[in-house]
Amino acid sequence: MSFVTVDNIFQSYGNRPIIERVNTTIDEGEFISIVGASGCGKSTFLRLLLAQETPTRGEIRIDGKPPAKEPGLDRGVVFQRYSVFPHMTVRENVVAGECFRRPWGRFFGTERKAALGRADETLARIGLDHVADQYPATLSGGMQQRLAIGQALAAKPRVLLLDEPFGALDPGTRLSMHDFLTELRAETGMTVFMVTHDLEEGFKLGDRVLVFDKPRWDPTDPNAYGATITYDFDARDGGIPFQKIKEETNVLQPA
């Protein structure tokens, strides 16, 4: 039973199509890596999944519900930047994952104590307990991304969207973030979409790798057509690249 259904999505800005005819279905708990050339509309696709934007045509349903009109609790997100709140300490940032849904955006009294306790557990898990009282500006890029993921997970979303979450990290930190993410996924079983420019990373972490590209190309007007999913690789078998192609619907054919 498919969990996320992407049904014939088009998105254009002005009269410039960015993505077109995107169709796919995703099962609950799948890890989807999204790769593609810069500017082909991967972030746009994530914004559509997030319901930050509405597509010009088509619809995205999650768990069979009507298409969402705005971002909400069921979808968590980690952007490449600006994902944590700079005016809150690391610990408060994690607590924010739970308390922002409250009328005042805070916990009071015993509830607050309990939430702080849980936040400290989360911080210990993500290896940030030693900086719990610092502000994000004093953390390194990798620590901030870890915090952003911890915060998003504290809200317990069913779908997690990651836009180049490890783009700015050094290879070592990247590897430890991979382990971290793999562990979390095994624990929570949530559905993950991750945009990345690193193919190896995409195949290592993903169950499937979606490739976005332009299936049609107008040499006189490169912006005439949008991108779509041209390949849908099964990446499950140990994450080695060059897997069998699952779908071959939109592959660019030489004229």
Next chain:
Amino acid sequence: MRLINQKPGVAFAAFLTALPFALALIAYAIGSDIRLSANPSDKLLPAPSTILSTAERLLTEPDKRSEQILFWKDTWASLVRLLLGVGISAFLGTVVGLLIGLLPHVRSTLAGFVAVLSMIPPLALLPILFIVFGLGELSKVVLIIIGILPFLIRDLSSRVLEIPREMIVKAETLGATSWVIAIRVALPQLMPRLIQAVRLSLGPAWLFLIAAEAIAADQGLGYRIFLVRRYLAMDVILTYVIWITALAFVMDWGLRVLSRKAFPWTESTL
């Protein structure tokens, strides 16, 4: 080495800071000396010693009729007006700035209106204020508000709009309502900006205060300056000007320290 890379040492920097002050003082002393030696009863540039003794008299001796020290009475009256005007403006500016910055409907309604309002020269409205609000405290406070509120609203609303969209979307995914986003995400990030904006508007606020006091008041720093102008009492005027400058400087400095102390999460120098 390039000029842009040449930096003064600590002691030399302090010397350079003090230099223009010292030069201005010396220039004044020389000018005053030249005029006084030509005409000992000259009133235009009183000797620094005269200013000092006048200042001492103003600060300590009570007025014969009212038995109050007018200097402190004026200071108190002016400060109350200024702080009321700036405080009310800061509050309204924050609320309206948040509304404009966060809510597209309010933005469509008010942004253009505020932009036009901010072009009205406030002093041109002063006669209207005196007619509508009378000659009392209210018209002076209202002048300050009219003078600085449009700037504060425009500045603060654009600061709210500068908050990265990602951060707002992130809060939405954590289940925050518009209200929670306003008080937990936008407002805290606006506070250092507010202090910055208030610092910038203190200058205009003093200007409007003194203008209003000069025209219609019975006490206040601006009132006193324009009163003693009739007697060409430059020593009194200069004492008051120095005092106003000192007050404005201390306020600015206090706000700067406050913003550094109160918002440790801002790395930028405000």
